[in-house]
Amino acid sequence: MQDRIGPDRAGPAGVFQPLADGLKMIMKEEIVPETSNHWLFIMGPGLAMMTALMTGVVIPWGSPLNFGGVEYPLQISDINIGILYVFGVVSIGVYGIMIGGWASNNKYSLLGALRASSQMISYEVAMGMAIIAIIMMTGSLSVREIVEQQSGSLFNWNIFYQPLGFLIFLTCAFAETNRAPFDLPECETELVGGYHTEYSSMKLGFYLFAEYINMFISSAIISCIYFGGYNIPWAEQMGLSGNLLSILQVCFFFAKVFFFIFFYMWVRWTLPRFRYDQLMNLGWKILLPLSLLNIVLTGATIKYPEQKREIAPVYRGQHTLKRDENGAERCTACGLCAVACPAEAITMVAEERKKGEETLYREEKYAAIYEINMLRCIFCGLCEDACPKEAIFLTDRMVPTSFERNDFVYGKDKLVEPIGARIDVTKRQTKDVAAFKNDH
Numbered sequence: 001m002q003d004r005i006g007p008d009r010a011g012p013a014g015v016f017q018p019l020a021d022g023l024k025m026i027m028k029e030e031i032v033p034e035t036s037n038h039w040l041f042i043m044g045p046g047l048a049m050m051t052a053l054m055t056g057v058v059i060p061w062g063s064p065l066n067f068g069g070v071e072y073p074l075q076i077s078d079i080n081i082g083i084l085y086v087f088g089v090v091s092i093g094v095y096g097i098m099i100g101g102w103a104s105n106n107k108y109s110l111l112g113a114l115r116a117s118s119q120m121i122s123y124e125v126a127m128g129m130a131i132i133a134i135i136m137m138t139g140s141l142s143v144r145e146i147v148e149q150q151s152g153s154l155f156n157w158n159i160f161y162q163p164l165g166f167l168i169f170l171t172c173a174f175a176e177t178n179r180a181p182f183d184l185p186e187c188e189t190e191l192v193g194g195y196h197t198e199y200s201s202m203k204l205g206f207y208l209f210a211e212y213i214n215m216f217i218s219s220a221i222i223s224c225i226y227f228g229g230y231n232i233p234w235a236e237q238m239g240l241s242g243n244l245l246s247i248l249q250v251c252f253f254f255a256k257v258f259f260f261i262f263f264y265m266w267v268r269w270t271l272p273r274f275r276y277d278q279l280m281n282l283g284w285k286i287l288l289p290l291s292l293l294n295i296v297l298t299g300a301t302i303k304y305p306e307q308k309r310e311i312a313p314v315y316r317g318q319h320t321l322k323r324d325e326n327g328a329e330r331c332t333a334c335g336l337c338a339v340a341c342p343a344e345a346i347t348m349v350a351e352e353r354k355k356g357e358e359t360l361y362r363e364e365k366y367a368a369i370y371e372i373n374m375l376r377c378i379f380c381g382l383c384e385d386a387c388p389k390e391a392i393f394l395t396d397r398m399v400p401t402s403f404e405r406n407d408f409v410y411g412k413d414k415l416v417e418p419i420g421a422r423i424d425v426t427k428r429q430t431k432d433v434a435a436f437k438n439d440h
Helices: 017-027 038-058 082-103 107-138 143-148 163-176 201-226 242-270 276-301 336-340 382-386 433-439
Strands: 065-067 070-072 319-321 346-352 365-373 392-394
Touching: 017 201, 038 082, 038 201, 065 242, 082 107, 082 143, 082 201, 107 143, 107 163, 107 276, 143 201, 163 201, 163 276, 201 242, 319 365, 336 346, 336 382, 382 392
Parallel strands: none
Antiparallel strands: 065 070, 319 392, 346 365
16 A cells, blocks of 8 residues: 555545546647658547447446336446457457557557557457356356346355456456556556657547546456446345335445456555566466366356257258149249359259150259259358249258268259158248248
C-alpha cells in the first residue's frame, strides 16, 4: 500500500479530477508529426477506443426490470457466443496500438507497438485456455447463462471450482490491459512514452481512456465468469425478488467490479515492472503449461450428463430422381439443376429417347448419365428448387460413409427411385417441404 496525497484540488477530495483530466485533453494543442502516416495516425486511437467500447454489450448487469408487465433486460445483447465475441473484439484492439505505433514513424513508438502486439498474443493463448475450462464446466458461451448457473449459494461460484483458471485469467487480464507490472509497451524508462509517444490532445486521451475502459470491462468479465456476476448469495432465502432484487444485483455487481479495479491499482502501487524476457517466460513457460494442466484436470473431474442430447433432424440428405406414377423417369435432362448447383457437384449427359422407350422416360430427352459428387455437395437444395419437372428431391436419409472417394460419386443406379417404391414428397421426416422452404 502507499500513503500519499493524490490530486485533491478538483472538487471535494478531488472527485472531479477525471473530468478535469478529460477537459485538459480536449483543450491541449493537436499535433500530428509531418513524417507520420496521417490517416493511420488518426485511425489508431480511434480503433483502440471503438473496440474498448464494443466489449461491454454482452455483459449482464442484473436480472430484467419489470414495469407494467413489460420486461427491460439489463443487457444490451444476449448472444449465445458472448465470450467468443469479447475475445474477438479484444483481439482486434491490439491493431489500434500497432497501427498507432507504426504510423508515428518513431522508433520508440514502433518498439512499443511491437511489444504490445507480442505481449497480447502471448497472453491471449493462456487466457483462452482458462476460458475453455469454464466452457467445459458450463457448456455454454453465453455470459448470462454462465452467470445464471452460479446463482443460489455462494459455493456455486466458479472460483471454488476453477481457482487455478482464475489466477491464470487474472494474470493475463493484467497483460491484456497493459497494466503494471505488464506495462512494457509504454515503459517510460526505455521508450519515452511507448506506442503513444507522438500523440497529444484527445488522441492520447483515447489511448488512455481505452486502457481504463478495458480495465473496467475485464473486471466485469472476471466477476461474471468466476464470482457469480450479479447474483447475490442466498437472495431467495432472504425473500428478495422483483425490481428491488434487480437493483440490488446491479449494486452488488458494481461492488465486485470496483473491487477488481482497486486490485488493479493496488498491484500497480506495489509490484515493480517486469523485464521483457521475464514477461515472455511467464506467458509461454509458466502460464501456458498451467492452463493446459487446468484443462486436463477439469476434463478429469467434471461429470458429463448421462442423458445424451437429441440429434438434430436431417432435412436435406441423399438425393433421389423421382418417377411418374406409370414408372417413367421425370428428368428431361434440361441441365438447370447442374447450372444452379453452386458446388458444381452435378454431371449430366443427355440423349434422345429411342422408339419403344416411352414407358421409361417422360420426354424425348433423358439423362443417360446423371452423377452427383457427394463430397462436393453442400445440400443447399438449389437443384431441387431449379428443377421445372420436380424430378430431383432431397430426402432425409444420410449419405453413407466409405473409405473410397469414388463411392461418393452417386450415379443413376443409386439416385433413381426404385419402381414401385415411390417416396412421399409432400412431407419429410419432421417438416413439410413448403414449411421447410419458407424457413430456409
